[in-house]
Amino acid sequence: MQNFTFHNPTRIIFGEGQIAALDVHIPRNARVLITFGGGSIKSNGVLAQVQTALGERAWYVFGGIEPNPTYETLMQAVQLAHEKGIDFLLAVGGGSVIDGTKFIAAALKFDGEPWDILAKQADVRDAMPFGSVLTLPATGSEMNNGGVISHRAKGDKLPFRSDATYPLFSVLDPTTTYSLPPRQIANGVVDAFVHIVEQYLTYPVDAKVQDRFAEGLLITLTEVGPQALAEPHNYAVRANLMWTATLALNGLIGTGVPQDWATHMLGHEITALHGLDHAQTLAIVLPAMLNVRRDPKRAKLLQYAERVWNLTEGSEDERISAAITATRTFFERMSIGTRLSDYQIGGQSISTLISKLEEHGMTALGEHGDVTLEVSRQVYQFAA
Missing domain, CATH: 3.40.50.1970 (Rossmann fold)
Incomplete structure (x- = not known):
């Protein structure tokens, strides 16, 4: 730690x-x-x-x-x-x-x-x-x-x-929160989920408390997220969702561990250019980011696959792929698209997005500082 x-x-x-x-x-x-x-x-x-x-x-x-x-x-x-x-x-x-x-x-x-x-x-x-x-x-x-x-x-x-x-x-x-439209609830669940992932899905530093805390929050969101859409006046569901979203980014699970935030930085540029909801951009970028960076994140991706999604069968690569697919499926279950094409955004905007990243100094992102502009371009292309 x-x-x-x-x-x-x-x-x-x-x-x-x-x-x-x-x-x-x-x-x-x-x-x-x-x-x-x-x-x-x-x-x-x-x-x-x-x-x-x-x-x-x-x-x-x-x-x-x-x-x-x-x-x-x-x-x-x-x-x-x-x-x-x-x-x-x-x-x-x-x-x-x-x-x-x-x-x-x-x-x-x-x-x-x-x-x-x-x-x-x-x-x-x-x-x-x-x-x-x-x-x-x-x-x-x-x-x-x-x-x-x-x-x-x-x-x-x-x-x-x-x-x-x-x-x-x-x-x-x-x-x-009872009167919130489904889109806002769905956005909130995805936003909180990705906040946790940005602090958890990096590389191991033997921070058992932070890992278990983060995994518990992620599992809670997979449970209460769909329930919050189906039962808008269920106090217990809304209470657990509200407290989970707060704990996702109050600093506690991010103490003593490396953090990423590359997904957020790439997502911000999509919002600035195309006006998408913040959570929509995160749902687009995260699965692509995990696919492109599966090797440097391998150890934590395997842990994520087992502890959050109960994926224990198959080769390491198969489990990692299944965990990324499960993440994408969860976002889509919350009725949020996970590709640029879901929002009628074509690949022609990728060069502009990369230029904005460069303008803002976002040229060495991620927990290792190895998310270069070329890696970011690969992520956007994978998300198309």
Whole structure:
């Protein structure tokens, strides 16, 4: 196991009715900006619960944060926060809203051009305090310090992270997910699954706790994912899905082990160029990535095949192929396409995708730094 330091300061407030706890965890004299996405929190009653919990506090709302939050939209929120004298942010939504709110929090305290936080990975030393009310289990953003932001004009989608951008708290009420459309639930399951794989499917370092934890989370997703689509009001299923997605990316299973993230980087470029959902790009890239990199990942692929998919028969190559096929089949069972052609995207866009990877410095990705532009091209071609 590799050396590590683990620290996660986010308080999790879990369970039905817990939105009322906002009254305890937000300062009573706070001027609050509520950030959200498309407005479903108005129709499903979540916004009303939040407003009731805020009581007599001064609050304002900023909606319209996109599924892939854009710099242009978020800077409008920064301007509003300045105008209203906001001193606390409350993200109400899924990972995109929380990611966007992290950027807003950082930009409000940043001395300089906020896009530099992403384009130049400028150091973020301070951020406005914020919390979240999670309504879509997927990204784990509710309990980590990272985010991914797009720049519409530039066609870029870039990540950032800072110790200053952990949520102070996150409220996880599984009942808030009942009204989600199947596509969003499916996306959340795939997103969480690939988050786990990026930290697990690398090479062995004898990290037994992290491996078993990751495998347990993966198995849980294979069980509750289809159930979540079939039984949208099953509290136990939605509770397990919500907590699994949080644990998938709160830092715990990634401590002391090598991590990959090449699938995410290639996926980001597909989203930036073609506008696909984040999870859709992951479902496209991951099976292709595993096929192309099956030799450097051989030991963990065999472990994955046995422990997650119960594949113990046949040669090593046959088991690896069967595990990759099982992964693809699971994504498709969640009604998410796993090839570029499923989204009417032809191979002619691959050169543009590679150019963007090069522009963003993504030329030595993966746990070994051996995912070159040529390897990335092979992955895109395999995913076509």
